[in-house]
Structure formats: structure tokens, C-alpha cells
Amino acid sequence: xxxxxxxxxxxxxxxxxxxxxxxxxxxxxxxxxxxxxxxxxxxxxxxxxxxxxxxxxxxxxxxxxxxxxxxxxxxxxxxxxxxxxxxxxxxxxxxxxxxxxxxxxxxxxxxxxxxxxxxxxxxxxxxxxxxxxxxxxxxxxxxxxxxxxxxxxxxxxxxxxxxxxxxxxxxxxxxxxxxxxxxxxxxxxxxxxxxxxxxxxxxxxxxxxxxxxxxxxxxxxxxxxxxxxxxxxxxxxxxxxxxxxxxxxxxxxxxxxxxxxxxxxxxxxxxxxxxxxxxxxxxxxxxxxxx
Amino acid sequence: xxxxxxxxxxxxxxxxxxxxxxxxxxxxxxxxxxxxxxxxxxxxxxxxxxxxxxxxxxxxxxxxxxxxxxxxxxxxxxxxxxxxxxxxxxxxxxxxxxxxxxxxxxxxxxxxxxxxxxxxxxxxxxxxxxxxxxxxxxxxxxxxxxxxxxxxxxxxxxxxxxxxxxxxxxxxxxxxxxxxxxxxxxxxxxxxxxxxxxxxxxxxxxxxxxxxxxxxxxxxxxxxxxxxxxxxxxxxxxxxxxxxxxxxxxxxxxxx
Ligand SMILES: Nc1ncnc2c1ncn2[C@@H]1O[C@H](COP(=O)(O)OP(=O)(O)OP(=O)(O)O)[C@@H](O)[C@H]1O
Ligand SMILES: [Mg+2]
Numbered sequence: 001x002x003x004x005x006x007x008x009x010x011x012x013x014x015x016x017x018x019x020x021x022x023x024x025x026x027x028x029x030x031x032x033x034x035x036x037x038x039x040x041x042x043x044x045x046x047x048x049x050x051x052x053x054x055x056x057x058x059x060x061x062x063x064x065x066x067x068x069x070x071x072x073x074x075x076x077x078x079x080x081x082x083x084x085x086x087x088x089x090x091x092x093x094x095x096x097x098x099x100x101x102x103x104x105x106x107x108x109x110x111x112x113x114x115x116x117x118x119x120x121x122x123x124x125x126x127x128x129x130x131x132x133x134x135x136x137x138x139x140x141x142x143x144x145x146x147x148x149x150x151x152x153x154x155x156x157x158x159x160x161x162x163x164x165x166x167x168x169x170x171x172x173x174x175x176x177x178x179x180x181x182x183x184x185x186x187x188x189x190x191x192x193x194x195x196x197x198x199x200x201x202x203x204x205x206x207x208x209x210x211x212x213x214x215x216x217x218x219x220x221x222x223x224x225x226x227x228x229x230x231x232x233x234x235x236x237x238x239x240x241x242x243x244x245x246x247x248x249x250x251x252x253x254x255x256x257x258x259x260x261x262x263x264x265x266x267x268x269x270x271x272x273x274x275x276x277x278x279x280x281x282x283x284x285x286x287x288x289x290x291x
Numbered sequence: 292x293x294x295x296x297x298x299x300x301x302x303x304x305x306x307x308x309x310x311x312x313x314x315x316x317x318x319x320x321x322x323x324x325x326x327x328x329x330x331x332x333x334x335x336x337x338x339x340x341x342x343x344x345x346x347x348x349x350x351x352x353x354x355x356x357x358x359x360x361x362x363x364x365x366x367x368x369x370x371x372x373x374x375x376x377x378x379x380x381x382x383x384x385x386x387x388x389x390x391x392x393x394x395x396x397x398x399x400x401x402x403x404x405x406x407x408x409x410x411x412x413x414x415x416x417x418x419x420x421x422x423x424x425x426x427x428x429x430x431x432x433x434x435x436x437x438x439x440x441x442x443x444x445x446x447x448x449x450x451x452x453x454x455x456x457x458x459x460x461x462x463x464x465x466x467x468x469x470x471x472x473x474x475x476x477x478x479x480x481x482x483x484x485x486x487x488x489x490x491x492x493x494x495x496x497x498x499x500x501x502x503x504x505x506x507x508x509x510x511x512x513x514x515x516x517x518x519x520x521x522x523x524x525x526x527x528x529x530x531x532x533x534x535x536x537x538x539x540x541x542x543x544x545x546x547x
Contacts, residue, residue: 101354170387172352173349173391174392174453175393176349178403178407178456178460179404179407179408189393192395193394
């Protein structure tokens with residue numbers, strides 16, 4: 001009798017220890033997250049002002065604003081998605097709906113997944129060799145967007161593929177049985193049903209494209225540019241690279257560090273903003289189409 | 292019930308069907324008559340769904356499947372590789388076992404078939420939507436909520452919506468694969484009444500596990516067993532004096 005009670009007791013204690021341990025893990029994770037946010041806000045908030053957001057840098061980056069870098073990051077991100085979304089979606093549709101079944105598709109899928117694991121600086125080198133040099137686009141928005149586009153392509157393809165696969169078979173059948181062609185079925189039934197999933201893929205990609213430094217290092221970014229880019233062949237300032245430059249170059253480290261934190265804060269805000277828009281779109285589609 | 296040969300709408304001759312190496316349909320020949328209901332009965336896995344899905348080429352979606360023989364509709368062989376699948380499916384509509392409305396509005400579910408045919412005329416679409424919903428005995432229940440998502444409807448309403456959706460493209464033949472399998476008795480009754488109403492204008496094939504249902508709605512009954520058509524005849528005869536021993540055993544519940 002005694003033994004049983006003590007057994008019960010010890011298993012309850014074990015359970016308690018287990019729970020405490022798991023809870024602790026969450027607390028540690030949240031602490032890191034809170035730490036990052038605190039660090040960025042406490043150091044960055046002081047430099048944020050209307051001027052910081054809307055004017056060009058002055059006095060060798062130690063004063064003025066970072067507007068050109070904000071604009072540059074937006075251009076690069078939008079460009080990357082504009083390139084990668086149609087291409088990735090088309091690939092996903094082909095692989096999932098039309099492509100040959102089995103072995104070949106598996107090989108292609110594996111290659112795409114491997115592409116996702118390639119370090120981003122390698123994409124940067126590729127962009128330099130191909131877009132900047134070979135195609136002669138120079139260090140420009142175009143080269144940077146394409147490079148970032150290739151970087152996010154695997155993510156977009158696999159997210160789209162998963163979303164397409166998750167679209168119920170029964171509604172494809174329904175559409176085909178009404179005399180729809182396969183393309184009509186994909187366009188009018190499968191894609192709308194897959195849209196929330198595709199949006200999720202885009203959200204993650206946007207956040208990634210906006211924050212990457214290495215791919216634009218040799219293909220698009222410049223430390224300082226007088227004024228704003230005037231064409232897709234201009235080089236641009238971009239927030240992630242600007243942070244890197246402020247922390248590694250220049251003559252007034254303390255002033256520059258403050259601005260770098262300000263940029264980090266902005267980058268965080270922009271990423272959240274784009275995500276919010278994408279989440280809004282996703283929910284709109286979801287309420288229309290989800291079961 | 293005497294039937295003349297020129298009343299034949301669909302004529303299947305020596306049809307075989309393979310899933311890979313598994314022969315699921317064995318040399319079936321059968322006629323479907325104009326404006327009549329033909330019921331398919333038989334134990335689970337005997338090939339009823341497989342066979343009626345051959346009629347509108349739904350089995351095309353299955354990898355490694357192969358069909359032999361011929362099925363004639365209006366003098367054209369449905370099974371021929373040269374046959375126009377889209378045209379066939381417009382003539383032969385289908386209602387599935389589980390209601391499968393599109394995750395769109397009630398209206399969009401019905402207008403879908405017209406839109407894919409390129410119909411732009413709003414007035415015409417409006418007329419067809421109302422007409423189809425009336426024919427499917429659903430109009431009164433949904434006329435004030437046509438913009439609502441179809442998935443908000445009950446199971447029985449969803450199935451009638453699927454019937455309306457099928458009627459909207461004006462088929463000649465309608466295939467029902469266990470249309471009441473997931474429905475309650477009241478909804479089932481409604482669908483059965485509907486089928487009786489529809490057969491005035493449409494040739495109908497229905498798969499069912501419910502013998503009463505087969506007896507109630509069908510003019511002809513086909514009994515299948517292990518991929519073969521064991522017996523085909525007028526429903527009242529099949530249910531009272533079946534010619535084949537297997538049919539009798541199945542109907543008396545000896546197996547199935
Ligand atoms: N996609 C498929 N691939 C391989 N075999 C299949 C496939 N679909 C059905 N079969 C097989 O073909 C045979 C006939 O199946 P079918 O679905 O036509 O039977 P059924 O008479 O409709 O049965 P139920 O009454 O249970 O719906 C079964 O042996 C089944 O296992
Ligand atoms: Mg079946």
C-alpha cells in the first residue's frame with residue numbers, strides 16, 4: 001500500500017518537473033524574443049522621427065534620415081516577389097497538376113528543396129556573376145530583385161505545392177464533371193481554394209527577402225546614394241545593408257550605432273506591416289473559400 | 292414495360308476496366324433507356340462506381356487505369372481516345388456520394404457551369420440559377436441567401452445544390468453515385484422524389500446500397516457481382532422473380 005502511494009507521488013512529482021521544464025523552455029524562448037525587441041526599441045526608438053523616415057542621410061551618415069534605404073528595401077522586396085511569385089506558382093502548378101508523376105517529380109522536388117538550403121551569400125555570388133556581369137544589369141534594383149527572387153523561389157514553390165495538394169480532390173471532380181477543362185478547374189476551383197496557403201508562403205518569403213543582406217551585397221546595395229533611385233538600373237540603399245555598413249564603416253561609431261538600431265526597428269516594422277497585409281488578404285480568402 | 296431499341300440512350304458493349312492489373316469490370320454490356328432510371332446494386336467493391344464513372348470518363352483521372360470495349364452515346368464512342376471529354380461531361384452530369392459543393396456562394400455554385408462555357412449574359416445566368424434551384428426543390432429554402440457560402444447549407448441541401456449545379460449545364464444523362472449515402476431519411480426522401488421528377492426529362496443511372504430505394508425510384512435494375520453484370524432487367528421483375536440464383540441470394544440478404 002505504502003509503495004503504491006509513494007509511486008503515485010513520485011510520478012506526480014515527475015510530471016510536475018516535466019511541466020516545469022517545458023514551461024521553462026518557453027520562458028527562455030520568450031526572454032530571447034523580448035530581449036531582441038527591448039534592445040531594438042530601447043536603442044532605436046530615440047532616433048525615429050519624421051525626419052528620420054522622410055529625409056536623406058547627411059553628414060556622412062551621422063545625421064538626417066534613411067528614407068532612401070526604406071524605399072530601396074521596398075523596391076527590392078516588391079521586385080523579388082513580383083519575379084518569384086508568378087514563376088514559383090507556375091512551377092508548382094505544373095509539378096502538381098500537369099507534370100509527370102513519380103520519379104522525375106520527386107527528383108525535381110528534391111532539387112528545389114536543396115535550393116532552399118543554399119547559403120544566401122552563394123545566391124549573392126550567383127547574382128553577381130549572372131545578373132550583374134553576364135546580363136549586364138550592373139549593381140541595380142533589377143539584379144538585386146532577381147537575386148532575392150531566386151532566393152525565395154524554393155519557399156514559394158513548396159508552399160504553393162502544399163497548398164495545391166491540400167485543395168480537396170472532391171471539388172476538382174465536381175468541376176471536371178461539369179465539363180470544365182483541367183485549366184479551368186485549376187484557375188477557378190483549385191487556385192482559389194489554395195490561395196490562403198499560397199499567401200502564407202508569400203508572407204514568409206517577403207519577410208525573408210526584406211531582411212536578407214548577403215544576396216544584395218554585391219548585386220544591388222550601396223552604402224550611400226545621393227537621393228532616390230530613378231530606374232530599375234539604379235543601385236540602391238537598403239535597410240539590412242545599411243545596418244551592416246553603419247556598424248562596420250565610418251568615423252563616428254556611437255552616432256552610427258544609434259542609427260543602425262533605428263534601421264533595425266524600421267526593418268522589423270516593415271516586415272510586420274507587409275505580413276499584416278498578407279495575413280489580411282489570406283483571411284479574406286479563407287473566409288471566402290475555407291471549409 | 293416494353294422498350295423499343297430506338298429508346299436506347301447509352302449503349303455499353305463488352306466493357307472491361309483495369310486498375311493497373313486488377314480487372315474491376317468484366318465484359319459488361321448494358322443499355323440505358325431514355326427517360327428511365329437504371330439502378331445499380333451489388334455488394335461493396337463489385338465495381339458499381341467504377342462502371343458508372345466510365346460513362347462520363349471520370350476514371351481518366353486515375354493513373355495506370357485502362358478501359359476496353361465501347362460505350363455509345365448519340366452514336367459516338369465515349370471510351371474512344373479521340374472522344375471530346377468536355378463535351379461528354381456536359382451531356383452526362385454526375386452527382387457524387389458526398390455532397391461536394393464548391394467553397395463559393397450558392398449562386399456561384401450554379402453559375403459555375405455556365406461561366407466555364409463562356410456565358411456572359413447576366414439575365415440568362417440569373418434565369419438558369421433560379422430554374423435549376425427550382426428543379427432541385429431548393430429554391431424556396433435559399434432564394435433569400437444566394438450570396439451565402441454553400442458550405443453553410445445542411446448536408447441534404449448541399450446535395451440538392453449539387454443536383455441543381457448539375458442541371459444548370461443542361462445535361463441529357465445524370466449519374467448518381469450513392470447520392471443519399473451521407474444523408475438523413477428526410478433528405479433522402481426529398482432526393483428520391485426529385486429523381487422521380489427528373490426522370491421525366493433525363494436519363495438516369497443511380498448506384499445505391501438501399502434496396503427500397505432501388506425499388507422505389509428505378510425502372511430497371513442491374514445487379515453486379517465481382518465486376519460482372521449478373522442480371523439486368525425491369526426492376527419489378529428483378530425484385531420479385533430474379534432469374535439468377537446470385538441475384539436472389541443477394542436480395543434475400545445471404546451476402547453483401
Ligand atoms: N482508384 C482505384 N485504384 C485501384 N483499385 C480501385 C480503385 N477504385 C476502386 N478500386 C477497386 O475496384 C473494385 C471496384 O470498386 P468500386 O469502387 O467500383 O466498387 P463499388 O461497387 O462502387 O463499391 P461500393 O459499394 O463500396 O462503393 C474494388 O475491388 C476496388 O478495390
Ligand atoms: Mg461506390
